[in-house]
Amino acid sequence: MTTYDHDYQTDEPHTGLFHWYLEHRAVTRPDEQAYTYSPLGLVNATDETATWSELNEEAGQLAADLANEGVDPGDFIATLFPPSPHYAVTYFAAAKLGATLVPLDLRGTPTEHQYVLDATSPAAFIGARQFRETNFEAILDDVTAFSDIETTYWLAEGYRESLPDQSEYQWTIVDSDGTVDRSTTAGCTDPDTALLVVFTSGTTGDPKGAVLTHRNVVFQGTAISSVWDVSEDDTVLVHLPMDHVGGSTELMGSAIVGGSELVFLDAFDPSAALAQIEAHDVSILGNVPAMWGMLFNDENYAETDLSSLRVGIVAGQAPSEDILRGMAEAADTAVTGWGLTETGGFVTLTGLETPVEEMLETVGRPFPGFDVRPIDDDGSFLSAGETGELVVRGDGVMERFLADEHNEDAFVAEEWARTGDLGSLDDDGRVRLRGRKKNMYISGGYNVYPPEIEDTLTDHPDVAQAMVIGVQDDEWGEAGHAFVLARPGSELDSDRLDEFVDDHLADYKCPVDYTIESELPLTSLGKIDRQALLENYDLNPV
Incomplete structure (x- = not known):
């Protein structure tokens, strides 16, 4: 079976700890820009930029304040932010502490929020009061479990000024020269610590909370950075929802591991996205097919300078040939892949040289460290070319589902995660998808x-x-x-x-x-x- 014949080319040690990449950049590239942000939908937010050292300092301050408020390693922290610096700061603060972040759905109802908060019992909440016309504070007032959270932070004027000094969280696992140091830290040093809980969509039954560790998130960032050459020379548009792996692990994970600058767009608007791409020389753009279609149909598309776009990514749903060819015209290269929440994002990736014709038939090969096999209804492995449910094992696979009952049929032979997707592998190791197992039906015996x-x-x-x-x-x-x-x-x-x-x-x-x-x-x-x-x-x- 053929796999990608390369490793992630970097001199950086692989600590498996997400916050190490931020802290390392804060030492080795302190004055380089980490992000740019112009609010579109977030109320009480302002235009801002920050360097790596400034982003790390604020995350350290928030980590220190959370610790002072009694948030301990292993506790859950709920958050309700669109793609924005506020989410990034919260993400890294939780990582430093060894706490687990629980991003809530911006479009969630009180009933949906109640389910997630009941499942996690957060020790703290950090979020925005209002996004466009939606008053989050009013919605959460109707959530009984929200009133049980002891520590709450709302985005407001003077929020940053209220944070304390970083104290012992200034350098959690990085020495002054940027190398790894676990000897004197009060923070997280175990890569198998839970970092994120991402809830699946719940198309059958209740949503399932997939527990993703630091190792899972870093592995995802490493895979994308390696195959698609994401580096400090790139600028990544971060605009997908943060309660999805697309936003929190695929876009942010690859940008942070690769050392790329982030451009936050807190609400997807095709005209605004095009303006951000042109203004900030965005080189990495990932969308679902519908978003690509909205860009192509926008009245400003033809006049927008897209010459900076190096890689156009499409995932989440099978793209049409028109979408793929439009991406290949918009960017230097179009790529796709396949994955799921339980694997922290992508499992397979197409290469930078993969032609559109091949991407219409396959979603690429598994990244080294992932194994993919089809199984039959009895759980037996199938041969190349045979269609069955795809199962996955490797460093990217989630630790577990939160609820014990959701784990009962989640794995095969203890280490292979069920995906619910039907597909096959060809002789070259490329994965070909056939659909969702639970959505397949039998018509006239076929x-x-x-x-x-x-x-x-x-x-x-x-x-x-x-x-x-x-x-x-x-x-x-x-x-x-x-x-x-x-x-x-x-x-x-x-x-x-x-x-x-x-x-x-x-x-x-x-x-x-x-x-x-x-x-x-x-x-x-x-x-x-x-x-x-x-x-x-x-x-x-x-």
């Missing part, structure tokens, strides 16, 4: 994988997004109901779509029903929300 139908639907010029859900059907036993998000101004109808799909797919794969809308419920990453469809439409799902 296995049907919704992503294949969704890809066909989105090839239609009037379709922006599509999602297919398996439903009970009198004729086929099970069949597909397609939800289609139409492009503005289009005149789509089910007859046209049926004719289009019939020309491209076998009859048993063609949906039996279509719901065509100009608006559909979306997730925070801009994808059609499957759970919301199941809740809001009268379906009889398989």
